[in-house]
Amino acid sequence: MKVQMSDNIDTRVTPSFHPDTVQAIDAYDDDTASVLAGTEAAFNEAYLAVGRVHDAREAGKTNPAWTEAAALIETQNFADKLTGNLAKRFDSATSNLTRVVEGLERDLSQPLEGRGVGAMAGEIRSYVHSLPEGQRMGFIQKAIEAGDERTVGAVLGGVPYLSGITPEMATMLLRLYHEKTNPRAAKQLRAAKAGLELLGERAPLLFKEMEKAVGAPQAKVQQLRAAKAKAEKSFIA
Known part of the structure; x- marks a missing residue:
């Protein structure tokens, strides 16, 4: 204002x-x-x-x-x-x-601890990992924008490489998530x-x-x- x-x-x-x-x-x-x-x-x-x-x-x-x-x-x-x-x-x-x-x-910058456990979380990470490298970031960003807590928690609550993303990408996405949920x-x-x-x-x-x-x-x-x-x-x- x-x-x-x-x-x-x-x-x-x-x-x-x-x-x-x-x-x-x-x-x-x-x-x-x-x-x-x-x-x-x-x-x-x-x-x-x-x-x-x-x-x-x-x-x-x-x-x-x-x-x-x-x-x-x-x-x-x-x-x-x-x-x-x-x-x-x-x-x-x-x-x-x-x-x-x-x-x-x-x-x-708080980590999403405890969000990436369970069989479903593992399947989500495998799916994201299977996507072409250039599509992974976009997929996760869309999940954040849509408020898809299950997908976001599975990817950002787990080790980054399991989803095919780098630690730097994970850090950036984590910040995007927090800014979305706590504007x-x-x-x-x-x-x-x-x-x-x-x-x-x-x-x-x-x-x-x-x-x-x-x-x-x-x-x-x-x-x-x-x-x-x-x-x-x-x-x-």
Whole structure:
């Protein structure tokens, strides 16, 4: 479910951080919203934080006790504090989604233990093995699509070579089976992977956006801080 970006737009901040970009993920819907909640919260916090630094910069200009350099240093101090908190938030969201992906990958790769026993299962495997090599995969895929648990269990619940398929083919078919029988988990996995990709793409933008909000390169602020510290030494009793 894709959504349109809300009217709550701050034109000073890149839309790359707007939380609606998370909701624009193809697999985002009621089934996956909880999976992406941490990611959405991180984006929302980043979007608001950059806006707050822009506000702080403008407020600093109105303080009669601050020179332009002093206002710049204070704005950078504020930005540094928010950036540190945001880095933790993005790291936490990434760690949480990584755990979700690992868990869902396990769930969607569980073997069909105990399904491939009995005389009927053996006959099914023999039949599949007798098919031309190029038809075996298609036959099993059709069984999965049709919900033919007996055929699928016989083939994927047994040793792959007994059905004339490779372990790699069996693994692929097993995933196809799990995605067919548990579409919600498959959708959540797609959403979690998309969320991880989004976090990886957008997190590096944070420093650039904060620098833009402060209004000066980090190097310049560092020079001003050094000059301030040197000057203040003269006032130490």
